[in-house]
Amino acid sequence: MQRRNFSKLILMGTGLGMVACSPLTVLDPPPIGPRNVIKPKALKKGDTIGLIAPASPFTASVLTKALDQIAAHGFEIKLGKNLQNQFGYLAGRDEERIGDIHSMFEDEEVDAIWCIRGGYGTSRILPYLDYDLIAKHPKMLIGYSDITALIQAIYLKTGLIGFHGPVGSSTMTAYTDQYFQLVAMNGFEPVSIELNNNHSGSGTNNIYRVITPGEVTGELVGGNLCLLAALAGTEFQMDFTDKLVFLEDVGEKPYRIDRMLTQLLHSSNLAKAKGIILGEFADCEAKEGEFSLTLKDTLDFNLGGLEISVCYGFSFGHISDLCTLPVGIMATFNTEKKRLDLLENAVV
Secondary structure, three states, X not given: OOOOOOOOEEEOOOOOOOOOOOOOOOOOOOOOOOOOOEOOOXXXXXXXXXXXXXXXXXOHHHHHHHHHHHHHOOOEXXXXXXXXXXXXXEOOOHHHHHHHHHHHHHOOOOOEEEEOOOOOOHHHHHHHOOHHHHHHOOOEEEEOOOHHHHHHXXXXXXXXXXXXXXXXXXXXXXXXXXXXXXXXXXXXXXXXXXXXXXXXXOOHXXXXXXXXXXXXXXXXEEEEHHHHXXXXXXXXXXXXXXXXXXXXXXXXXXXXXXXXXXXXXXXXXXXXXXXXXXXXXXXXXXXXXXXXXXXXXXXXXXXXXXXXXXXXXXXXXXXXXXXXXXXXXEXXXXXXXXXXXEOOOOOO
């Protein structure tokens, strides 16, 4: 990687080699139940971002892109000690990725934590995180896709608001950057998130549509459908009762979407949610000639009869233009106005 002139780039260690690790210990988890919501500090220029990889490894070009974009926003950068480690399909052994999470929360120089990418791996480490440590050092955690599991677990165990938004290596389009700044940097007042009309491509899966109309208010929770289904039946499963749930996924054929929705409907109380906002499900159609329902039919078949408000195609997911959604705050969604109103500030 060529050197670049950043205002400040702090290395917690190269972390390029594999190290021997002791067996993981499952900590006695704090009980899941009603807790006071913890809102992190708002980001501002000059703040230090702790960059971590709690899931999959990445290439040098991905790191360069992330560093350039974070620095372009006026932030300082501190790299996790094990950021560039690799253990097969994981960005280092579980102990190493856990260590970076704990270190970044505990480090007084770090103002917020940004995940460089998703992939796979965060669900493996949830039982071993020190949630008491995280609650004592609350900070903004940003990411999406596989980071869903980390955001949800921390929110359930501590009450800390997480930010389902671009990963460090996401392309910051004008729309993405607009709502990242409004929610994470200027979010002292309620924010209204409008649908972006510049969809990611052509076809029915890129067009906003209402499945069941209505206006609903609830606690905003959700994320990647695959991860939420994977957490079903664990201590990290979300209680969807009276919640406003947002879901997205990528690269899954309709029968897999059906399977994951069925799992949530059977194992959780998703049907008792106030409403469901579906993002763009990118690349989720069957190939031509395969025996399959369409994505549209699959979603309508599973969610259309729940007697709650449901829409498809809001501006989040594995797409270029995605908004930042703070998990845990109260929000209202109006299917006809195509607008999500965050009813309270997400930061302090």
